[in-house]
Amino acid sequence: MARTLVKTDAIVLRTMRMGETSKLATLFTEHHGKLKVTAKGARRPKSKFAGSLEVSWQVHIACPVRDDRDLHNLTEAETVRARPRLLADLTRLSYAAAACEIVDRLSLDHEPNRRLYLCLTGVLGGIEEVASEQLEALFWYFQLRVAEALGYRPELANCANCGTLLPAEAAWFSPGLGGGVCRDCGRQDAAEQDGQGAPDYLRARKISADSLRLLVLLQGLRTYSREAIPVAPPLLRDEVRALLRSFLEYHGGTNGRLRSLEFLDAVTH
Ligand SMILES: [Zn+2]
Incomplete structure (x- = not known):
């Protein structure tokens, strides 16, 4: 099997202790997708890895990679x-950890996706610099961009099922059908899911006009800038969080719920 010496920038998605002194780390690299690595001796104070493998940090790595290996x-x-601002702020740190978990759970090993990489580095920089009231909308923007980078951009303008223009006042949202749907398609989808005993969070449901408008606005932002990120009204938070999360879980095939989002719920309520 081919062995390549990979030299690339990467974001640390996750770390675990390994043995007495080493670390296991999951990295999302700029050019080679997700890699799981062992950093031998990384927890020794004088290790060459000391102080570099921290979740959400950007690192430059060198690593011999074999396609047939997982580690x-x-x-x-x-x-x-490094991200000193995050260490001093539990709320920002929680958003950053949630962004890293989303990329970890939705991506496959060895599958390059530079768009996803840029999306992650962009949001991590944003989490450090936006005002705290902007964090929530920034995170929603990130989730929309992640879906797009992975090839399942949610439809928000027309019914994802029948194509009719979505009236904001009477729109539904269905993770399975691909985003916003009209009332008829939404009701039908919900009834079918009832029949199949689908879990509640994956069912089609109504979406408020304000939530839909805000998501359309965020999806329409071409690039991230601090000034462009709005402040999300707190009243919309539970609704939008739940529907973005169920959308990513459905399409990302996460085999379970995204845990860090529950933590985020707990920290920011
Ligand atoms: Zn429809």
């Missing part, structure tokens, strides 16, 4: 961007 032996990691 690779990291040889170098140098910090490109």
